């Protein structure tokens with residue numbers, strides 16, 4: 372199946388202009404044989420010309436101006452997508468395969484999916500939904516049921532663009548294709564794992580969404596748990612969607628907060644006023660649109676255990692914060708110390724080496740304990756590094772490529788979407804009860820003072 376129409380709902384929004392359209396331009400540039408009918412719709416009263424200009428500008432931002440020639444029949448429709456009549460008007464003229472991409476706020480997606488039940492969908496309709504998928508386990512399950520009344524599971528693409536990131540995918544190759552890594556990938560050899568996404572961006576006028584989500588829902592619930600699943604799943608028989616998604620879901624099903632103790636093994640914090648580069652950043656609570664009484668965290672951390680025979684006893688820490696300097700997005704796999712180090716070496720290594728995947732810029736390094744030099748048996752650290760960029764594709768380019776080919780391998784399965792909420796529910800309950808203090812850190816710092824940084 373090769374969908375012929377991409378219909379973006381929420382065409383005037385931030386996701387569409389900043390991520391989807393540039394990625395679409397890059398995809399069309401990369402695959403000259405691909406053609407597409409592109410439709411935009413949304414509640415803004417845009418003209419056809421304004422939409423076409425937006426598409427051209429976004430393609431240009433990805434150095435893909437020429438690809439504009441291959442989107443045909445581009446048009447924009449003003450529509451409230453929660454209204455059945457508007458949806459009918461939008462969908463009835465479309466024939467043949469179509470991808471409907473919900474680039475709208477989560478509550479609007481839910482209402483639109485309900486409304487779609489009263490609309491005849493074109494043949495071969497594929498639905499693409501953004502995060503957050505629901506706002507707890509029950510609402511995710513309910514949304515899954517609604518979607519399954521519209522199309523079969525293999526026509527539902529729950530987008531998590533971290534699954535399209537080159538370095539996330541690279542974990543698969545490094546894990547499964549290297550004899551020097553594959554046998555070491557277990558609690559027998561790995562001491563701890565950190566998955567971290569700290570960014571220097573502050574709220575950036577996104578309070579309408581972020582102040583309801585916070586760092587845990589925005590980053591940990593979706594993206595970082597997907598990375599954890601890729602790191603910890605058993606080897607799938609194939610990289611096909613059933614095997615890969617099944618292996619990831621099994622890993623998530625085995626995941627719990629460390630010692631089932633969300634009070635000891637979660638932390639939350641919020642930034643106070645500070646400076647990032649030349650910019651003065653106001654305190655999170657003074658950002659426009661923030662309601663301080665919500666106590667939304669801008670930095671979240673949890674430690675989990677994956678209770679399988681491969682991983683029991685290894686702490687996996689997931690952490691993400693805003694307004695943190697420097698930007699650090701990485702997976703850090705720390706190996707256990709060797710069982711015995713012959714007497715005579717100078718210094719103790721402290722660990723048995725570290726494998727580090729940088730999620731941006733795309734890079735990998737292996738930190739080894741080596742000796743030599745003036746004192747031939749003194750141990751010191753040396754790093755073997757490889758730069759995996761530049762020239763790598765955007766995460767959304769991979770996502771759109773699969774989506775437009777009707778392949779759901781890089782999307783989140785129905786069960787996995789529910790599991791991610793289940794894992795975090797005890798933490799959310801503890802935070803709501805006020806059992807975990809809301810700490811503070813200055814914008815532009817590395818986070819709260821005693822917070823470990825690597």
Ligand code: NDP
Nearest residue numbers: 381383384385386413414415451452474475477501502503
């Ligand atoms: P925005 O608020 O910027 O855009 C949402 C768009 O939906 C706007 O064009 C809005 O129009 C439109 N819209 C709202 N209600 C309706 C309606 N009833 N009928 C038709 N159109 C409607 O949000 P984002 O683009 O930031 O986010 C969209 C989704 O993508 C969210 O689920 C978000 O979590 C997800 N996401 C966003 C990322 C980002 O960086 N922005 C990154 C990853 C995921 P109007 O302005 O007129 O209300």
